[in-house]
Amino acid sequence: MTMTAAATVNPIVSAPVLATIIRLSLPNMLAMVATAAVAIAETVYVGLLGTGALAGMALVFPIIMLQQMMSAGAMGGGVSSAISRAIGANDDARARSLAYHTVLIALGLGLAITLVMFVFGRPIYSALGGHGEALEQALIYSNVVFLGALTIWLCNLLASIIRGAGNMTVPSSTLLAVAILQVVIGGGLGLGLGPVPRLGMFGIALGQVIAYGIGALIMFRFLRSGACRIVLPVSGVRLRGEHFADILKVGALACVSSFQSVLTVLILTALVARFGHEALAGYGIGSRLEFMLIPFTFAVGVSMVPMVGMAIGAGQPERARRAAWTGGMLAFAITTTIGLLGWLMPSAWAGMFTDNPQVLAAARSYLIWAGPSFGFYGLGLCLYFAAQGAGRVLGPVLAGTARLVSVILGGWWLVATDQPQWMLFALVGLSMVVYGLTTAYAIHITRWGPKRA
Structure with a gap:
């Protein structure tokens, strides 16, 4: 079989999108x-x-x-x-x-x-x-x-x-x-x-x-x-410098997103620590459920990279976008379900780790205020991987910047005005919404594939 014939039957660029993602x-x-x-x-x-x-x-x-x-x-x-x-x-x-x-x-x-x-x-x-x-x-x-x-x-x-x-x-x-x-x-x-x-x-x-x-x-x-x-x-x-550049123009810029994610977590941890060890422990328990988003979102996200990339390379930008939005909605559905379970049954999750009433109260507060927004984080992260496949990651990286800025400015205001603990957890949820919606908008307005003549 010739390479051209092999390319035409590549299931990643020809099979049904949702089935291929799964x-x-x-x-x-x-x-x-x-x-x-x-x-x-x-x-x-x-x-x-x-x-x-x-x-x-x-x-x-x-x-x-x-x-x-x-x-x-x-x-x-x-x-x-x-x-x-x-x-x-x-x-x-x-x-x-x-x-x-x-x-x-x-x-x-x-x-x-x-x-x-x-x-x-x-x-x-x-x-x-x-x-x-x-x-x-x-x-x-x-x-x-x-x-x-x-x-x-x-x-x-x-x-x-x-x-x-x-x-x-x-x-x-x-x-x-x-x-x-x-x-x-x-x-x-x-x-x-x-x-x-x-x-x-x-x-x-x-x-x-x-x-x-x-x-x-x-x-x-x-x-x-x-x-x-x-x-x-x-x-x-x-x-070839061009081959290094093809990798680094996506990978190096995406590394900025990694720095932003870690810095966001460190800032939030420092802000929660102001309310004492019990609040910090409760935040840790609540964020463990948030940590469960990563395996599911990453699994869907890394499948987006070759699906979108091969579609772009094969001159099928419409399929690339369809794959991105399908994967994004799948990740949104999975992570929203996890967040809503935490919102509906916060005590069931927190009670697996502690029986300290103050720690339990902090964990419940986190899940009630941040849990409903988990889906937006899953959406944004999955679309970030899809953008990598297209070689267009600037928009999702700037969405991560928007999330970081919202945490910094919101955290500064909460500290300056001595707001209660629940407002900090609400800020966490708001920052996830900002990240997800900003990433989705960036994907929507960014051209994928070669420019039209």
């Missing part, structure tokens, strides 16, 4: 749920090492999440977008070259993160409030994890290459294996199970590095095997 999303959902479970499991066995270790993990966690968001979501989206557009245009040679350039980007960014965190790790964690044992435990964990940052970047960007080719099963099954390995190896080394010596935070961090290293090797072997439409070259590729 087919691509389900494997991703399994991997994302497993990743969320790892975060919970890791918190459990770090807690067995003591309060100092748990506090140290809390200091490092925002930076770990930022790296994951940049490598898997932001830069990974840029990679999948560029490759899927090349495949949609039936330009496999360009797709192979983009894959080669992706590996070089992973090498550069992985080593850069290692250098930054070794030099600035202590000042960063001190600025976040770390001191004493908590700071020392944070540095032990951080130094090992970021020494192995290259494995995380390679694993996530190689997965993005495969997703860009339209294969969701291999990356998802590999990341599921990585999640299991991280729990087994990290827990075993950290707690000293069986004959293994108890290495504490060093061992837990080493487990993560080893697991991601194994994941990177699995996906590298798959890309070299010929089983994927893209065979990753290891030599003989001429470096």
Whole structure:
């Protein structure tokens, strides 16, 4: 079969939109749920090492999440977008070259993160409030994890290459294996199970590095095997600035969105902390339900990148938009359902974690005021991924800026006028509405595909 004929029967650009979204999303959902479970499991066995270790993990966690968001979501989206557009245009040679350039980007960014965190790790964690044992435990964990940052970047960007080719099963099954390995190896080394010596935070961090290293090797072997439409070259590729730019014009700009998301969370946490430990604990319990939005939204969102990208590359911008709005509405429906369940039964959720009446009251207040807006966050995040597929992310990034500004200005007014706690939680919900609607408007007015003659 010729490559032109193969392109015409590509189901991602020809099969029914909703069915294709569901087919691509389900494997991703399994991997994302497993990743969320790892975060919970890791918190459990770090807690067995003591309060100092748990506090140290809390200091490092925002930076770990930022790296994951940049490598898997932001830069990974840029990679999948560029490759899927090349495949949609039936330009496999360009797709192979983009894959080669992706590996070089992973090498550069992985080593850069290692250098930054070794030099600035202590000042960063001190600025976040770390001191004493908590700071020392944070540095032990951080130094090992970021020494192995290259494995995380390679694993996530190689997965993005495969997703860009339209294969969701291999990356998802590999990341599921990585999640299991991280729990087994990290827990075993950290707690000293069986004959293994108890290495504490060093061992837990080493487990993560080893697991991601194994994941990177699995996906590298798959890309070299010929089983994927893209065979990753290891030599003989001429470096092209335009190919770096095709990835970075989406990925680098999307990294701004990752920074904004983390900064928004840090600001909200600081604002809630003003109301005391009980309010902070209640906010944490309520936001755990919000955290459940990520696996579902990410699963649908990453399926949008190759669907939209291949449609754009194949000269089908109308199908690309139909896929984006269908995926966005699906994510909106799922996340609205989660939010409404929290709004209708806030005590049932909060009661799973505490029986402290003040903490329960704060958690209920958060879910009542923020829960109904969860769907707008899901909508905005899914459309952000669709925009990555189209190579047009400026609008969604500016929507993230609008959300951040609304939190900053609203938070300043709440503090200046000494408003009650419930108004802060209402601000959280309002900021989600701002993000979702602004992203939707940006998608609506942004042209996708080549300009009309």
